Amino acid sequence: MSMDFATLEALRLRHPAWRLLRSDHAPLMASFLHRAFVAPNVRVMAAADLAEALEDELFALRERLGPDAFPRSAIQYLDDWASPEKGWLRKFYTLGSDEPQFDLTPATEKAIAWLTTLAARSFVGTESRLLTLFELLKQMSEGSEADPEKRVAELRKRRDAIDLEIEQVLAGDVPLLDDTALRDRFQQFMQLARELLTDFREVEHNFRTLDRRVRERIALWEGSKGALLEDIMGERDAIADSDQGRSFRAFWDFLMSSRRQEELSELLARVLELPPVAELRPDARTRRVHYDWLEAGEHTQRTVARLSQQLRRFLDDQAWLENRRIMDILHGIETKALALRETQPTGEIMAIAATAAEIELPMERPLHRPAMKPLIADIELETGEADVDASALYSQVVVDKARLARHVRNALQERSQVTLRELIDAQPLQRGLAELVAYLELGRAPLKVVIDEASPEVISWQAIGRDGAGCTRRARMPRVTFVRG
Structure with a gap:
């Protein structure tokens, strides 16, 4: 990027990160959004949950x-931060x-990550960065060498x-x-992990931008359908074969290897037990940072798949x-042909709409008629005495499927299947048979x-019988196993 005055002035006026700073x-937004999204690695949050958390922050x-x-309500602040003029949050609706x-x-x-670098550091390592730069140069030089003799000599x-x-x-x-040296390398590892x-x-934002560009091309297309499909398929291939697409696919293939995951877990556990590293008091989430990578990458994969599915549905609807x-x-042609088969008409069979424009004068249109306002009589309401059992209104059972899915994912982080x-032994059923059926409905991607x-x-659980006493209910069913997808 050019660092001239005109470019920087345009960034100061238009770039969302600069406008946020x-x-x-800015202190409210940066602290709250860091705690709500960045620190726990949350990719998407419902409006009600985010507004409740912000309301607590504003109250304090x-x-x-x-x-x-901060006189406004939490939802007003969130809508303002998500407006096109601000662009600090993305507000959207999921399918269904x-x-x-x-x-x-x-x-x-980016703005929040830059703010985290402003704090003074007691230790600034440079050796690990120099070694990383040197290793990258070696990989580029060796990876681009086409002479077999030089490659063999280097090996x-x-x-x-x-x-x-x-x-x-x-x-x-x-x-x-x-x-x-240990502290230097661990600090460099943590910085790269956060940047990743x-x-x-x-x-993910770039993938959505590319997909939006394809949709705009479909909406404005005036050529043949075959040329449109060829152009669209070429664009989808360009998304997958772009530098970001190839790099992300290589990263995903590397991380999805169970052997690599086990190796990362062992290395992290061994490094975090080293005394120099323990003195730095790393975040508790450092031990499962590779699972955070996996979750973030999985969310990006689902976004790309959902964009492709929406584009395919859009083309199917058009066809x-x-x-x-x-x-x-x-x-219509067949219906008229059958009607004319037996009796040939003598008069006009079909007519073409007149080519002249029809003139409709303004005074020919009816005038506005105000709507009739209902007259409500001032009558005193009487209380009814219907014999209705209202207990059914309070006996509804609601099962939190999101909580069950989190329980399954947490169990699959340490094991390949469960x-x-x-799962029920570790976390007993709270809603009885309804919660057991909800577990069976979780068999969708990424869960298998x-x-x-x-x-x-x-499978047994504790329930309350008709007499109000506690009892144990049992369900005999085939063995159900959740496998990491």
Whole structure:
């Protein structure tokens, strides 16, 4: 990017991240959005939950700063932050739901990430960054070398260095990293881990931008349908084959390997137990940072798949409408042909609409007629005495499927599969049979369910009988196993 005055002035006026930093409410937004989205790695949050959390934040600030601080309601602030003029939040609706959802925009996360770098650091490491830069240059140089002799010479050089290191270790000379080097490398690891989570939102935003461009092209297309389909399929291939698409696919394939996940878990556990690293007091989520990568990448994968599905449905709808119009025309022609088969008409068979314009004078239109207002008599209402059992209004059972899905995902983070009985033993049923049926409805991506009819299991739970006493109910059913998708 050019750092001239005109470019920076345009960024100051138009870029959402710069506008956020200039806002009077920047401390409120940065602190709240960091705690709500960035720190727990939350990608999407319902409007009701986010407004409730912000209302608690505003209440605490008004108690400390006075009742006149932040006079508007939480939902008004959220709608203002998500407006096109601000662009700090993305407000959208998911398929099959009428409740709005909120997510951070890449510009907001960049601003928050920059603010976290302003705090003074007691230790600034430079060795690990230099080694990383040197290793990247080596990979680029070796990866672009087409001469086989030079490639073989470099590989032999690395082999000789490894053999020499093996001989030194066998001789008792084991070089170890000192405490400073360990802290330096761990600090560099944590910075790259946070930046990787930040990059996911920008990748997802770029995918949505490319998809929106394709939809605009469909809406404005005036050529043939074949040329449109060819152009669209080429655009979808361009999304998948772009630099971001190929890089994201390589990252996803690497991380989805169960062997890589186990290796990352072992390495993280071993490094976090080192005394120099423990002195830095790393965040508790560091131990499962690779699962945060996996969750963020999975959300991006679902977004790309959903965009492709919506585009395919849009094309199917367009084709269906065109075919429907053609079939209606053909059906009308067939109907008239059958009507004329037996009796040939002598007069006019069909007419073409007149080519002249019809003139409608303004005074020919009817005048406005006000709607009749109903007259409500002032009659005193009497209380009815219907003998109705109102207990049914309070006996509704609501099962929180999101809580059940989180329970299954948490169990699958440590294991590749888990049975329904093990899940219920760890977290007993609270809503009885209704909650058991809700577990069976979770067999969708990314969760996969395997049912073994040959291995029945008995699942029991505590309930309240008709007499009001506690009892144990049991359900005999095939073994149900949740497998990581």
